[in-house]
Amino acid sequence: MRLKRILTALTALASLTLLTTACEDSSGPPVDTVPGATAAATAAAAGKGSLAEAQAYVQKFASCEDMGTDPKDSRFPLTDFTTVGQWSVTERGVCSDKTEHGEIVFYMPSDMKAFQQGYLDRTKERIAAGEGTYGLFSRVIIGKNFVITPTKTRTAVALVESDLRVLSCNPSFFPPDGYKREKALVEGCGLSDFVNSTDGKGSKNHEVPHDPATEGPEKPGQPATGSLGLPSAGSLAELKKMVHPHTVDCTNMSTEDAAVESIDYQPVVKGEHHSWGVEVRAVCGTLGGAQRAHNLNWLDLVSDMKTLQTRAKAAQLADLKDDGRLKATASKLLVGKNIAVETNSPSVRLGLYQLQFLYLNCEPGFTTAPAGFRLEPSLVEGCVLTNFERDNQPGGR
Structure with a gap:
């Protein structure tokens, strides 16, 4: 047969x-590279250098209002995915996704490769601890100079229709045919426009x-x-x-x-x-x-x-x-x-x-x-x- x-x-x-209130979802395994895809392309050439510019880019594809940076802002996840001082993150913000009644958390890393390595290490640790499914439903979405984690699935789908890409580091995840499979900046992770949910x-x-x-x-x-x-x-x-x-x-x-x-x-x-x-x-x-x-x-x-x-x-x-x-x-x-x-x-x-x-x-x-x-x-x-x-x-x- x-x-x-x-x-x-x-x-x-x-x-x-x-999705948990701390919308920092799981990631998927290293995805195969589409012929011709480059590390630069996989870094998703979206976004500039400031939180305001990152918000402006996101607003082209999703609702993102009332940006806040106060660590005490109740819209931040109760359990930090990562925060300022970790994974080269220098600034963090959160905006309201009024269309889908959720939030979008922003992370501004000074070194995108260091951020991706941090997420890879986190994924490996959680899998080794017995959470084999960690990262399979990643909402870690990568731009050129910023990272976002939307709490709502429909928002994530809308965002990856841009140059933003989902970062996946769980080796059990493989995007289906018809979706991009691009190299991340670290070995063991991949970028895709497929939102697994x-x-x-x-x-x-x-x-x-x-x-x-x-x-x-x-x-x-x-x-x-x-x-x-x-x-x-x-x-x-x-x-x-x-x-x-x-x-x-x-x-x-x-x-x-x-x-x-x-x-x-x-x-x-x-x-x-x-x-x-x-x-x-x-x-x-x-x-x-x-x-x-x-x-x-x-x-x-x-x-x-x-x-x-x-x-x-x-x-x-x-x-x-x-x-x-x-x-x-x-x-x-x-x-x-x-x-x-x-x-x-x-x-x-x-x-x-x-x-x-x-x-x-x-x-x-x-x-x-x-x-x-x-x-x-x-x-x-x-x-x-x-x-x-x-x-x-x-x-x-």
């Missing part, structure tokens, strides 16, 4: 984050499957029957190519050790995988040995999807029985047409949702999802397929 690469399906898982108001993903008959203002992404589209692969090699390296790190992959599990990483499929309807199975990551196993994720080429979903439902219900929650170490099953991935990593799941995989959710009573998230019937009664996770709403700058 020919593999059709379906990129970032963030039709809102994108969907998965709510989970509230359904971000940049339009042209690769997301659409159903005009059902994609109305209330419940986009939820077809009356069938599916809006799921990924498929003709072989395990094709599945690996689909997910590696941007979503699942399969630098080390083994079919012989596919049944492995650890105290930190428990797969969905237990025992002989053929009895689960899985034709071929592999594990990606570092197996236990001299050091503790880490980054384990399982890839499945499925011959009987109904059997897999039936057994996965039983396992999920057994895990939910005690306290109504899945164990943190338990993997969730994300499925395509004839493929699946088992993972307990929230950041990996976000990447898989972008590839159109959907989570098999058999939680009793779960029958709906917020507007903008996909929700489709599964092959077994009592379960749904979705890219919405109630307990996994990513935040961060």
